Amino acid sequence: xxxxxxxxxxxxxxxxxHRQFAPPVEAAARAHIKSMAEYxxxxxxxxxxxxxxxxERAGELHWFKKWTxxxxxxxxxxKWFVGGKTNxxxxxxxxxxxxxxxxxxxxxxEGEPVxxxxxxxxxxxxxxxxxxxxxxxxxxxxxxxxxxxxxxxxYMPMVPELAIAMLACARIGAPxxxxxxxxxxxxxxxxxxxxxxxxxxxxxxxxxxxKVVPLKHxxxxxxxxxxxxxxxxxxxxxxxxxxxxxxxxxxWHELMATARDTCPCEEMDSEDLLFILYTSGSTxxxxxxxxxxxxxxVYTYLTSKYVFDLHGYGENGQATGPVDLHWxxxxxxxxxxxxxxxxxxxxNRVPTLLYEGAPNFPDQDRFWDMIQRxxxxxxxxxxxAIRAFMRWGDQWPARHDLSSLRILGTVGEPINxxxxxxxxxxxxxxHCPIVDTWWQTETGGHMxxxxxxxxxxxxxxxxxxxxxxxxxxxxxxxxxxxxxxGGFLVMRKPWPGMLRGIVGDRQRFVQTYWSQIPGCYxxxxxxxxxxxxxxxxxxxxxxxxxVAGHRLGTAEVESALVSHxxxxxxxxxxxxxxxxxxxxAAFVTLKAGQQPSExxxxxxxxxxxxxxxxxxxxxxxxxxxxxxxxxxxxIMRRLLRELATSGSVKGDTTTLEDFSxxxxxxxxxxx
Ligand code: WTA
Numbered sequence: 001x002x003x004x005x006x007x008x009x010x011x012x013x014x015x016x017x018h019r020q021f022a023p024p025v026e027a028a029a030r031a032h033i034k035s036m037a038e039y040x041x042x043x044x045x046x047x048x049x050x051x052x053x054x055x056e057r058a059g060e061l062h063w064f065k066k067w068t069x070x071x072x073x074x075x076x077x078x079k080w081f082v083g084g085k086t087n088x089x090x091x092x093x094x095x096x097x098x099x100x101x102x103x104x105x106x107x108x109x110e111g112e113p114v115x116x117x118x119x120x121x122x123x124x125x126x127x128x129x130x131x132x133x134x135x136x137x138x139x140x141x142x143x144x145x146x147x148x149x150x151x152x153x154x155y156m157p158m159v160p161e162l163a164i165a166m167l168a169c170a171r172i173g174a175p176x177x178x179x180x181x182x183x184x185x186x187x188x189x190x191x192x193x194x195x196x197x198x199x200x201x202x203x204x205x206x207x208x209x210x211k212v213v214p215l216k217h218x219x220x221x222x223x224x225x226x227x228x229x230x231x232x233x234x235x236x237x238x239x240x241x242x243x244x245x246x247x248x249x250x251x252w253h254e255l256m257a258t259a260r261d262t263c264p265c266e267e268m269d270s271e272d273l274l275f276i277l278y279t280s281g282s283t284x285x286x287x288x289x290x291x292x293x294x295x296x297x298v299y300t301y302l303t304s305k306y307v308f309d310l311h312g313y314g315e316n317g318q319a320t321g322p323v324d325l326h327w328x329x330x331x332x333x334x335x336x337x338x339x340x341x342x343x344x345x346x347x348n349r350v351p352t353l354l355y356e357g358a359p360n361f362p363d364q365d366r367f368w369d370m371i372q373r374x375x376x377x378x379x380x381x382x383x384x385a386i387r388a389f390m391r392w393g394d395q396w397p398a399r400h401d402l403s404s405l406r407i408l409g410t411v412g413e414p415i416n417x418x419x420x421x422x423x424x425x426x427x428x429x430x431h432c433p434i435v436d437t438w439w440q441t442e443t444g445g446h447m448x449x450x451x452x453x454x455x456x457x458x459x460x461x462x463x464x465x466x467x468x469x470x471x472x473x474x475x476x477x478x479x480x481x482x483x484x485x486g487g488f489l490v491m492r493k494p495w496p497g498m499l500r501g502i503v504g505d506r507q508r509f510v511q512t513y514w515s516q517i518p519g520c521y522x523x524x525x526x527x528x529x530x531x532x533x534x535x536x537x538x539x540x541x542x543x544x545x546x547v548a549g550h551r552l553g554t555a556e557v558e559s560a561l562v563s564h565x566x567x568x569x570x571x572x573x574x575x576x577x578x579x580x581x582x583x584x585a586a587f588v589t590l591k592a593g594q595q596p597s598e599x600x601x602x603x604x605x606x607x608x609x610x611x612x613x614x615x616x617x618x619x620x621x622x623x624x625x626x627x628x629x630x631x632x633x634x635i636m637r638r639l640l641r642e643l644a645t646s647g648s649v650k651g652d653t654t655t656l657e658d659f660s661x662x663x664x665x666x667x668x669x670x671x
Contacts, residue, residue, distance in 0.1 A: 020456045021424070027406065027433045030321065031309050031453025039454045039464070046467035047493065053468060054080070054496060058298045061091050061347060064267045067294070071494065076514040076521075078494040079271050080295035087265035088274060088297045089138075089171035092346035093131040094265065100317030102128035105351045108325070108374060109160045112207040112357030114238075125160055130167070133160075133256075135263035137168035140255045144199065144231050148173035148266055151197040151276060153229075155179045155188060155215055157206020158356045161235045161252065162332050163342055165201050170274060173266035177276040177288065180333030181206060181213060183613040185221035190285055191278050192222070192229055195503055199231040201252075205238040209361040212238045220245075270294025276503055277335055279441040280553040281512060282524070282543035288503030289441050296444045297343070299497030303445040303466060304344030307435055308378045308407055309452050312349030325404075327353040328380040329367070334550070335441040336411055340380060344445065359385060365396040368427075372400040379427070380409035382549040386419045387579050389427075397426050407452045409435040412549030413581045414537055420459035438462035438537050440523065441551070442513070444497025447471065448535050461534045468495050473529050478518045481528070488541065489527040490520035543637075545574035545582050550615045552584070554637075557618070560611035561586060564604055566594045571627050573641040575620070583619035585644035589626055596623035620644060 028034050033042070046053040051070040058067070058081055067084030096106065103126050111121035125133070146152060152174050156162040162178075169176040177195045179188055192200065202219045205212040216234055220243070223229055234242065235252040244251070268274075274293045278286040304310055308326060313319045326345050330336035332354075345352045353374060359367050367389075371379060389397070408428050410420075415436055424434055433452035439445060448471055450463045457463060465471040470493040473481045481487040491498075498521070502509040516522040526541040540546060543554045554572040561570035569589045577583035588604065590596060601621045609617050622644070628636045 020458050021433075022456045023433050023453050024431050026431065027309075028453040030311065031451070032306055033309075033451045033454045036454050036456070039451055042467055043465070047470060050468055050493070054298065057302050058084075058294070061297065061301060062086065062095050067270060073494050075494075075519070076510060078295070078498060078500070080292075080494075080496045081270040081298070084270040084294050085267040086270065086294055086297065087171065087268050088293060088343060088347075089134060089167045090265045091297060091301075092167060092170075092343070093127055093134060095347075096127040096313075096349055097131055099313070099315060099349075101313055101349065102126060104313065106130045106346060107160060107163060107352055107354060109354045110356065110370060110374075111159070112210070113362060114207060114210075123160060130160075130164070132261050133164045134167040134171060135261055136256050136259040137161075137164050138171045138263040139259040140233070140252075141168055141172060141174060141199075142263075143255070143259070144233070144250075146172065146174050146199060149273070150174045150199070151177050151195045153177050153179060153188075153192050153195070153197040153200045155181060155183075155200055155202045155219060156235065156332075157181055157203050157213065157215065157237055158331060158354055159203065159206070159235070159237055160354065161203070163354065166275075166332070166338075166342060168263075171263060171265050173268050173272060175273040175275050177278070178333050178338070179278070180331055180613075181215055182333075182615055184610055185218050185225060186611050187286075187613055188219065188222035189225040191288070193226055194278075194285070195276055195288055196228070198229055199233070200229055201233045201235070203235040203237045203252075204240055204242040207238065207357055209358045212240055214240070216242050223248075268293045271500070273500075275338065277338065277441055279335070280544055280551045280556055281508075282553055283555050284553075286553070286556065287505065287508060287512075289499045290501045290503060291444055291497070292500050295496035295498070297347070299445045299495065300339045300344030301347045303449075303497075304340060304350075305348050306451055307437060307446050307449050307466070308340075308380070308409065310345070310348040310350045310378070314349075322377075324350045324377040324406075325353060325374060326350050326378045326380075327355075327371070327374075327376045328409075329355065329359070329385065330380075330382070330411075335444075336380075339445050359388070360392070363396075364389075364392040365399055368397045368400040368402060371402055371405060375404040377404055378407045378409070379405055380411065382412040383410055383415040383419055384413065384548040384580055386410065386415070386423050387581075390419060390422050391579065394426050402427060402429065405429075405432050407435065408432045409437055411437045411439070413546045414539060415460060417459035424459075433457065436460075436462045438525075438535070442499040443495070444499070447491070447495075448537075458534060461530070461536050463534045465535075468493070471535065472520075473527055473535075474517055474520070476517070478520065483531040484528055486526055486528045486538065488517060489523045489525045489535070489537065490517050491523070492520050494521075539582075545572075545584065547574070547582050547584060547615060548580040552612075552616055556612060557584060557586065557608060557616050560608045560616065561588060561604060563611060564607045566590055566600065567604070568592075569627055571635045571637065571640055572618070573637050573644055575641060575644045577619065580619075584616065585620040585622070585640070586618040587622050587624050587627060587640055587644075589624055 065085035067081035069082040072079040106127040107125045109123045232249045276288040328340040437446045437449040439447045448462045473487040526538045557572040574582040
C-alpha cells in the first residue's frame with residue numbers, strides 16, 4: 001500500500017477525483033432518494049426552510065406532545081422541536097409492537113465461540129422480547145433508586161444486555177454514559193467523577209479472541225480510585241469467578257428475576273439529556289459530549305433511513321418488499337455504535353445485528369461468514385478494518401456468498417482509495433454503492449456523505465452534505481475558500497443532532513467549537529472541496545489524532561506518560577501507519593539520573609495502557625535529552641512528526657531554542 005489515511009492532497013487524489021462511480025441502477029430503483037436532482041431539490045429546501053423540512057420528518061416518529069417550534073437558535077445554543085415530548089425507547093420498541101411487529105426480529109446477536117470448534121451462540125430478540133427486557137431493566141434501575149436525570153454508567157461487552165440497558169435508561173430518562181470496554185480503570189474513574197454517576201452496569205467479562213476481558217475486575221480497580229459509585233450491577237456473561245462486594249454489587253439476573261415486565265415511558269422534553277459520551281479533545285481530559293432527546297432522535301432516524309437507504313416494515317406493520325438487515329460493526333461504546341447499531345436503526349423498523357468478538361477469530365473470514373449466514377444487507381465498518389481485510393487476503397471473502405449485501409459504508413477516518421476500490425470489488429462485488437460517511441461524536445449523526453441511490457462517488461471523498469447541513473471550507477478568518485484550496489471544515493447552520501454542550505464546562509464548549517471561526521461550528525478537521533462540490537477531508541488540524549478510527553488527544557497520552565515517576569517531559573505525535581492510518585509516536589525526556597532502556601520503553605507503553613487503555617499504546621517511544629521548542633516554548637510537533645516518520649528533519653528549524661537538541665535525539669538502543 002502506498003498511502004494510508006491520505007485520501008486527500010497531492011496528485012493521487014486529484015486523479016482519483018475524476019474516477020467517479022455512479023450509483024448502480026439497482027441501488028437507485030427502490031431508494032428513498034433516487035437521483036442527484038432529488039437530492040439537490042431537498043437539500044435546497046432543507047436549508048431554506050428547515051422548519052418545514054425537519055418538521056415533516058419528525059412527524060414520522062411518535063410524540064406524546066407535538067413541538068411548538070422546530071428550532072430556536074441563539075448561537076451557540078440550539079433548541080430543536082421546542083416543547084415537544086417524546087421518548088426514544090418508545091420509538092425504538094413500543095411503536096413497533098403496536099404496529100403488530102411484536103413477533104418480528106428486532107436484534108440478532110452472535111457471540112464469539114467460547115472454545116475453538118464450539119458452535120456460535122446466537123440470540124434473536126423480537127420487538128416484544130426487547131421491549132419486555134427493557135421494561136424489566138428499567139424497573140430494576142428504578143428499584144435501585146435511579147431517577148430521571150441520574151447518569152448511569154455502562155461498561156459492558158457487546159451483548160444484547162448493553163442495548164437493553166441503554167434503552168432502559170432512555171425509557172426512564174436517566175442519561176447513560178457508555179464507556180468503551182477497552183478503557184482502563186483510571187479512565188472509568190475520570191468519567192464517573194466528571195459525570196457525577198453513582199451507578200455502573202457492567203459484566204463479569206466479555207469474550208475477545210478466545211479470551212475473557214475482565215470488565216468487572218477493571219470496575220473494581222476503578223472503584224478503588226473513587227468513592228462516588230454506590231451501586232454496581234453485574235451481568236453474567238462468562239461465568240468466571242467474580243468477587244462481589246456486598247451492599248454495592250448486584251447480579252443482573254437476580255434483580256431481573258423479580259422485575260415487572262411493564263414500565264411506562266417517561267415523557268421526555270425534546271431538550272432533556274439523552275446521553276453523555278466522552279471523547280478526546282486537543283487539551284486536557286476527555287470531554288463529556290451531551291446529546292438531547294428530540295433532535296438526536298430525529299437526526300439519527302433520518303440519516304439511517306437515507307444514508308443506509310433502510311427499508312423496514314411500514315407503519316401498518318407490513319413490508320412492501322425485502323426487509324433489510326443492518327450490521328454496523330462498531331462497538332456500542334463509540335458514537336457510531338450509539339447512533340447506527342441502536343438509536344437510528346430501530347425506529348426504522350429494521351433489525352440490527354450485534355457481534356461480540358473480533359473480526360479474525362476463530363478465522364479471518366468471521367465477518368464474511370456472518371454476512372452469509374444472516375443474509376446481511378447493509379454493512380458499515382471502518383477503513384482500518386478494511387485495510388486489515390486487504391492484508392489478510394482476497395481468499396477469505398471469496399469463500400463466502402456475499403450476494404445479500406446491497407450497501408457498504410465506512411466511517412471514522414479518511415479512506416485511502418486503494419482500500420475503497422478493494423472494498424467495492426471484493427466485498428461489494430462491484431454492485432454495492434459505498435457510503436463514506438464523515439461525522440463526529442459531537443454531530444450525533446452523518447454530516448457529509450453520499451446517498452446510495454443518488455450520489456456519484458470518488459474513492460476517498462465523503463462527497464456532499466446531508467440535508468440541513470451547511471458545510472463549508474473556510475480560512476482562519478472565516479472566508480470561504482475557492483475550489484480545491486484547503487481550509488477548515490465548519491458548519492454554518494445548526495442541525496438537530498448537534499451536541500448541546502460539554503458536561504460541566506460551558507467555557508470549553510464555547511471555546512472549542514464556537515470561537516475558532518467567527519459564527520461557525522468548528523470541526524477540528526481540515527478539508528477541501530473540489531469543483532464538483534465534493535468534500536475531501538484531510539484529517540485533524542488540532543492536537544487530536546485518529547488511531548485506527550479512534551480519537552485520542554496527544555495531551556492525554558502525554559499526561560499519561562508524564563504521570564510515570566521516571567518521566568520528566570513527553571511529546572506525542574501521530575505518524576502514518578499502514579493499518580491504523582495513524583499511530584502514536586512518543587518522545588520522552590527522563591528525569592535526572594534515569595537511564596533509557598528497552599525495558600523502560602516497554603514499561604512506559606504499559607503505563608499508558610494502564611492509564612488510558614490499549615488503544616493508546618504508543619507504537620514508537622524515543623528518548624531525548626530535551627524536546628525541540630519554539631522561542632515561545634511550544635513543542636515543535638511538525639518537526640517531531642517528521643523525525644518519527646522519516647528519521648530525519650528537513651525544512652526550517654531556525655525557531656528552535658536549542659539546535660543541539662536535534663543531534664541529541666536518539667533511540668535508546670542506539671545510545
Ligand atoms: C474523523 C466518529 C474522514 C474526523 C464518527 C472526525 C473521518 C473524527 C470520517 C471524529 C470520514 C470520521 N472521513 N475522516 N468518513 N469519519 N472522521 O468523534 O477527523 O470518533 O473529526 O466520530 O474522525 O471521530 P469520532
